[in-house]
């Protein structure tokens with residue numbers, strides 16, 4: 118590992134590794150089997166100071182960088198993808214958006230929640246608006262000083278367990294004129310009109326609910342408006358900007374899972390014997406392991422670089438193109454690496470007694486959630502060609 122981490126970062130990494138190895142890892146199989154949100158792990162993360170790490174110190178947070186949080190995510194995901202994802206969302210994504218765009222009162226409230234262990238939910242995707250997020254139909258109609266929200270989101274991570282929700286909706290003034298996309302806060306068990314629907318039975322990462330979230334005449338006062346409806350372009354741009362930290366975090370969970378799988382395979386090839394010798398002596402497996410290590414190093418470098426970057430115009434979030442490059446490569450490489458690790462275990466890898474089976478299911482999601490690998494390629498293409506790349510009919514347009 119040649120990446121230069123500071124002494125503080127090495128210390129964070131070591132503390133995270135200790136917690137992961139001693140507490141989180143031994144519970145991972147049970148967490149997967151139970152398919153229940155691992156509140157004990159959340160308590161352990163909170164007690165170790167691994168929630169609210171990126172929240173500024175003035176709001177009681179750790180004041181850490183995204184890279185610091187990435188180091189913790191990676192260690193958790195090595196042993197438990199679910200806990201890795203929880204770590205992401207207690208440090209990046211919705212919480213980062215509130216910290217960047219919210220009022221002081223909102224930031225204080227959100228900070229207290231994540232420091233207490235809440236994993237905020239980010240509500241964008243709808244049944245008819247997935248990659249085409251800007252086609253969302255959830256609407257927020259102006260009523261007095263506030264807004265009334267109606268609509269339905271799905272695939273919302275943490276739906277039913279998260280307290281804080283950052284909800285995106287199309288905003289309409291009192292005359293019914295559309296003003297753009299805005300972001301609103303809602304709190305489970307407090308905000309009237311916030312409901313939870315069906316839970317999706319997922320392939321992997323089964324202990325975090327992916328659920329429908331519904332808004333039925335949900336009133337939010339002006340104090341709960343984070344991103345005002347300042348015009349379609351800005352509202353949507355801000356939304357996508359906030360998502361870049363989440364993207365780096367999501368890629369990191371894949372990286373952690375793949376690193377964990379690779380390390381298991383490295384141990385296994387030295388122990389397992391066939392044809393009278395350790396299988397590590399077969400060149401076919403040596404080259405697989407070598408390729409796995411190359412992919413992990415490349416993924417790590419892209420991820421750390423993206424975590425340290427800043428987008429244009431003093432953005433507090435990672436650069437969109439670097440975040441997209443990191444997530445595309447890391448998500449795809451992680452799937453290959455976990456698949457190869459499972460192959461190296463032979464039949465044992467296919468058994469549910471072995472963590473590889475769980476890791477294989479868990480890692481599959483990262484080319485999909487948080488922007489698919491295809492959509493992220495369009496983000497990269499837009500940067501390298503210096504062109505807007507609209508996905509709607511009408512072709513490629515020059516920037517501006």
Ligand SMILES: Cc1cc2nc3c(=O)[nH]c(=O)nc-3n(C[C@H](O)[C@H](O)[C@H](O)COP(=O)(O)OP(=O)(O)OC[C@H]3O[C@@H](n4cnc5c(N)ncnc54)[C@H](O)[C@@H]3O)c2cc1C
Nearest residue numbers: 239240241242247248272273274485486487488489491508
């Ligand atoms: C585990 C998990 C957790 C999630 N958590 C959340 C969450 O917390 N909050 C939230 O809001 N959403 C969440 N999502 C939703 C996720 O962001 C969407 O699934 C994703 O944006 C893709 O949308 P879709 O599934 O509707 O696929 P679609 O958009 O219908 O895409 C279908 C296929 O077409 C491809 N495609 C679509 N448009 C293009 C194009 N222009 N060019 C090339 N290919 C294209 C896609 O890449 C994909 O392969 C989650 C999803 C998963 C799986």
